[in-house]
Amino acid sequence: MGTLETMKDIFDNPNKIIEEWKKDGRKVVGHRCMYVPEEIIHAAGMLPYPTFGTPEPIKKADSYFQPCACEFVRNLFDLALDKKFGFLDSMVLCNTCDAVRHLYNMWDTYVDSVPCYMVNNPQKMYDESGFKFYRMELEKFKKLMEDLSGNKITDESLKKSIELYDETRKLLKELNDLRKRDIPAISGSEFLVTSMASMLMPKEKANPLLRKLIDEVKNREIKNADGPRILLTGSIIDNPTLIELVEDMGGVVAVDDLCTSAKYFWYTTKPNNDPMDAIVRFNLERTLCACAHPSEDRYDYLQELIREFNVDGIIYFNIKYCHPFVYESAIFRKKLEEEVPTLTLEVDHSLSGLGQLKTRVQAFIEML
Amino acid sequence: MATKVTTPGKKNLQTTLEIGKAIRAYYEGVKEAKSAGKPVIWSYGLVPREIFHAADAPVLYLEHLPLMIGAKQLSGRYIQLAEEEGFSRDVCAFHRCFLGCAVAKDRDPYLEKLFVSPDLIIASNLPCMSESKSFLYAADHHNCPYYFLDAPINTWGKDIPDYAIEYFAGQLQGAIDSMEEHGFKVDMDKLKESINLTKKMMGLWNEIDNCRKTVPTPMSTVDGITAAYPLIQLPGTQLGVTLFERLLEELKEKVEKKQGVIEDEKLRLMWFGVPPFYNMGLFNYVEKYGAVVVKSMVEYIAGGAFDPSKMDPKKPLESLAYKALVDIVNPTYPNMVDFIVKAVEEFKIDGLIGVVKRSCGLLPGYMRLVKDAVYKDKGIPTSIFDLDGLDIREYDDVTSKANLDSFVESLLASKRRQ
Numbered sequence A: 001m002g003t004l005e006t007m008k009d010i011f012d013n014p015n016k017i018i019e020e021w022k023k024d025g026r027k028v029v030g031h032r033c034m035y036v037p038e039e040i041i042h043a044a045g046m047l048p049y050p051t052f053g054t055p056e057p058i059k060k061a062d063s064y065f066q067p068c069a070c071e072f073v074r075n076l077f078d079l080a081l082d083k084k085f086g087f088l089d090s091m092v093l094c095n096t097c098d099a100v101r102h103l104y105n106m107w108d109t110y111v112d113s114v115p116c117y118m119v120n121n122p123q124k125m126y127d128e129s130g131f132k133f134y135r136m137e138l139e140k141f142k143k144l145m146e147d148l149s150g151n152k153i154t155d156e157s158l159k160k161s162i163e164l165y166d167e168t169r170k171l172l173k174e175l176n177d178l179r180k181r182d183i184p185a186i187s188g189s190e191f192l193v194t195s196m197a198s199m200l201m202p203k204e205k206a207n208p209l210l211r212k213l214i215d216e217v218k219n220r221e222i223k224n225a226d227g228p229r230i231l232l233t234g235s236i237i238d239n240p241t242l243i244e245l246v247e248d249m250g251g252v253v254a255v256d257d258l259c260t261s262a263k264y265f266w267y268t269t270k271p272n273n274d275p276m277d278a279i280v281r282f283n284l285e286r287t288l289c290a291c292a293h294p295s296e297d298r299y300d301y302l303q304e305l306i307r308e309f310n311v312d313g314i315i316y317f318n319i320k321y322c323h324p325f326v327y328e329s330a331i332f333r334k335k336l337e338e339e340v341p342t343l344t345l346e347v348d349h350s351l352s353g354l355g356q357l358k359t360r361v362q363a364f365i366e367m368l
Numbered sequence B: 001m002a003t004k005v006t007t008p009g010k011k012n013l014q015t016t017l018e019i020g021k022a023i024r025a026y027y028e029g030v031k032e033a034k035s036a037g038k039p040v041i042w043s044y045g046l047v048p049r050e051i052f053h054a055a056d057a058p059v060l061y062l063e064h065l066p067l068m069i070g071a072k073q074l075s076g077r078y079i080q081l082a083e084e085e086g087f088s089r090d091v092c093a094f095h096r097c098f099l100g101c102a103v104a105k106d107r108d109p110y111l112e113k114l115f116v117s118p119d120l121i122i123a124s125n126l127p128c129m130s131e132s133k134s135f136l137y138a139a140d141h142h143n144c145p146y147y148f149l150d151a152p153i154n155t156w157g158k159d160i161p162d163y164a165i166e167y168f169a170g171q172l173q174g175a176i177d178s179m180e181e182h183g184f185k186v187d188m189d190k191l192k193e194s195i196n197l198t199k200k201m202m203g204l205w206n207e208i209d210n211c212r213k214t215v216p217t218p219m220s221t222v223d224g225i226t227a228a229y230p231l232i233q234l235p236g237t238q239l240g241v242t243l244f245e246r247l248l249e250e251l252k253e254k255v256e257k258k259q260g261v262i263e264d265e266k267l268r269l270m271w272f273g274v275p276p277f278y279n280m281g282l283f284n285y286v287e288k289y290g291a292v293v294v295k296s297m298v299e300y301i302a303g304g305a306f307d308p309s310k311m312d313p314k315k316p317l318e319s320l321a322y323k324a325l326v327d328i329v330n331p332t333y334p335n336m337v338d339f340i341v342k343a344v345e346e347f348k349i350d351g352l353i354g355v356v357k358r359s360c361g362l363l364p365g366y367m368r369l370v371k372d373a374v375y376k377d378k379g380i381p382t383s384i385f386d387l388d389g390l391d392i393r394e395y396d397d398v399t400s401k402a403n404l405d406s407f408v409e410s411l412l413a414s415k416r417r418q
């Protein structure tokens, strides 16, 4: 099996990772955002596990949430009610959007089997007083993780975890750079699967695999690379179907700005003798998400992606009722369109209505 | 097919009419200030109003202007304009309406009387994502500077830790600095004094509430929503205190005379969610059953939950930070849910009406939590249905009334069985 297939296998069967990890009685802590400091969980000897949704229709969650909550969150809650996250020893959310705040409310009230914790992170970046506040919150979180795992988190163990996670980010970025070429070495959908598999895996396993993969694909050229180069952005995409759709319509997904991909690895932690301070600054010195401020920063970051990846067109895939991205796309639209054509599409997380989407994507790609 | 039959709410109190006049006078003042060359602030989110009053700053409030437009049934046109600018129906109708007002090339005469362009925007993410995003478009459109105050969500309940207060107090100081940079002078002595006035107002509001708890209630939410204006927009002002003193006096008299909003009060209801601003008469609609909507959750925004003894005039910014962070609308859920359960008990509520404004990221998420909590703790039922209180285009009078009919009838039937 080539490494791309190995990654796909991990992506398709994340249960294997859990089973192996839990064999020795180690704990797994679920989370739902790149602003949750995975390094702290890891330094306590536990596996940070990013929870993703499934494209299945929602069953129970709709009697808890109104239909106007983002479908991704309703889907996660459905899985939680269905005990699909029963393997988690705890769930951690952080202060991002209205929908996630309500996911916390619902989880804390109605899911007894897995306790849920909310990290209260500021939404304003680069603010020294915010760093101070966040430090207090992270100290609380660290203590909680120590209590949950029964392991003390030392500066040394935390530094090692930071190094390990940064290595994953660097490797993913190196792999992502291979998409800058006129004919990318890896397709958008392959990359998403690889990135998500790497997020799911213990990093001790992910890093050697990523190194091997870079070696394997560095001289490769994907087929069908003559189409326009697309930057994908918007709400979370936790399934390659939408990217495949763009590729099937002749687009080359040259880069994406998704929290299952570029957002996760774009920056690495700055050197700092105090590892907690390093994490504080890592999380509060990057405005990667539409939930965070200043949004001008995010605009600059999109510009950087456009330039570096030679982008011809942008597609926003916004999950219905995803306020952060629905606002952002409307706010950025005019400015972005002065640079490159931009298409904003509303999608269901369950990927219903793909037929209509196809038509719009196709028309956009033909126009480019 | 949807019919659009709307009526204004029937007010019962003299003082709420006076409050209406005070609102009009306020907007006239803002307009005059702008014409006299003074800078104007646009405020988004629950930024503590006391800092604006301490600077005598003319302010247009996102929470208020759309509601005024809505009450005149003009919201649809401006919401539509924002949609044409690319803001989908998924995002808050208040924000779409305000954005529509901001970008409109010609405004109808009513809006023209209220509208002034901003010289500075002060925005906060308290209590929702819409507050922290939509202003960016307005800032761009008007080429106007802004300051963003980050409010931590409340993960602590009633005791807000010092480090959170310190953080938000720092944000307030940042807002003050930004105001000073843009031509406003915040009088710190006035700000200190405003803490006492806010405490006094809150004490009066609690006494007003006590009157409303009596059976029959002398004041329904039709008056209550107008009366909440000083609570939300005039805290820290003598005018706010005076208006509440008058209101309390009027209510005391009614309580003494046992004068209720309706003669034979059979049912007491509470409203959770955005009120139907373009059709406040819907509240009166249930009166034909002997039902009265005694209270609305929105009457608690910006002031309902704080403990006045924790407000210290010597520490104005910390006091305001505490008041803002402990507010029931600041997520997460415990304060909101506890507060509603308590209100249901104290106001002797027979049924809760939960209306879902689909474009709101905040309130619809509470429906199930509140419904379960009031039922579990108090055995009181809740009826939940769709109603966008601001976007008149979404309003379906027949269905809304049918929903109210069936809920009220079922409450009456169960009362008869008791």
Ligand code: SF4
Residues within 6 Å of the ligand: A032, A033, A034, A035, A096, A097, A235, A236, A259, A263, A289, A290, A291
């Ligand atoms: S979209 Fe933003 S808030 Fe949501 S998971 Fe991604 S990074 Fe976190």
Ligand code: SF4
Residues within 6 Å of the ligand: A070, A071, A072, A073, A097, A098, A099, A100, A235, A236, A319, A321, A322, A323, A324, A325
């Ligand atoms: S998809 Fe959007 S609304 Fe849903 S959880 Fe992510 S950021 Fe929040």
Ligand code: SF4
Residues within 6 Å of the ligand: B092, B093, B094, B095, B127, B128, B129, B130, B131, B274, B359, B360, B361, B362, B363
């Ligand atoms: S709380 Fe709801 S109605 Fe109020 S501004 Fe936020 S989204 Fe709009």
